[in-house]
Amino acid sequence: MVNKAAGMLAQGDKTGDKPLSDVVKEYIKDVNADGESLREVFKKLADDYYSFGNAYLEGVLYDGGLNLYHIDATTVRMAKNKKEVYVHPDWAKYNTMKDKTQTIPLYPNVKGKRFVMHFKDYEPTFTYYGLPDYVAALEHIAVDYEIGKWNHTKFIFIEWSINEFNAIMNGIPLKSMLSNGPSMNSML
Numbered sequence: 001m002v003n004k005a006a007g008m009l010a011q012g013d014k015t016g017d018k019p020l021s022d023v024v025k026e027y028i029k030d031v032n033a034d035g036e037s038l039r040e041v042f043k044k045l046a047d048d049y050y051s052f053g054n055a056y057l058e059g060v061l062y063d064g065g066l067n068l069y070h071i072d073a074t075t076v077r078m079a080k081n082k083k084e085v086y087v088h089p090d091w092a093k094y095n096t097m098k099d100k101t102q103t104i105p106l107y108p109n110v111k112g113k114r115f116v117m118h119f120k121d122y123e124p125t126f127t128y129y130g131l132p133d134y135v136a137a138l139e140h141i142a143v144d145y146e147i148g149k150w151n152h153t154k155f156i157f158i159e160w161s162i163n164e165f166n167a168i169m170n171g172i173p174l175k176s177m178l179s180n181g182p183s184m185n186s187m188l
Contacts, residue, residue, distance in 0.1 A: 032060075032067040044070035045119065053130035054120050056085065058104065061113040071116065078118075078128040083109060085116050 028038045041057070048070070049055040056071040077086045087102040088094055094101070107115045120130025 027065075032069050034069070036069075038068070041068055041070050048073040049119055049130075051132060053132040053135070054118065057117045057119070059107070059110075059115045059117065061110065076116075079103075082106070082128070085118070 030036070031038045031041055045055040045057060052073045054073045054076070056073060056076050058069040058071050060067040060069065071087060075087050075089055075091070077088070077091070079086060084103050084105045087104060088097070089100055090097065104114050104116045105111045107117045109115060123131050
């Protein structure tokens with residue numbers, strides 16, 4: 001229970017308590033035991049969100065406060081019950097390192113003074129994970145790659161084509177160049 005008027009709480013008072021704004025500024029500069037600022041944690045969350053479509057923020061309660069940590073999105077898997085997450089440092093080695101798995105409840109549930117908040121956009125039929133924005137462009141990227149690959153394997157740049165390009169750029173009539181050089185049919 002707060003035993004102060006709202007103005008005193010926000011601005012400080014004669015008892016020497018810090019104004020609430022100063023307390024919040026101090027917290028923003030140091031939100032966890034690693035000494036990270038809220039900006040540093042948020043940047044990591046934003047990077048994961050735009051790269052993977054998911055971001056995970058861990059909250060750790062302690063006497064007198066709350067520490068906030070970023071959890072790398074590549075290390076997190078959702079539980080089927082959607083009430084907790086599994087965190088493992090290397091999912092490729094999960095079968096040989098099962099003991100490294102941590103189970104942390106999703107907010108608003110708290111267990112052992114820990115919880116995780118999962119940030120993602122709603123996507124129909126994707127109930128466990130979000131999708132990054134670039135997923136919509138993946139088909140276009142794949143088609144563009146295949147076109148480029150086909151062009152490089154089917155069209156061969158040979159010496160006469162480079163000479164032809166230089167002749168055109170320098171204003172030399174194409175007929176005079178072709179009569180002095182090899183024919184296209186003999187090159188192919």
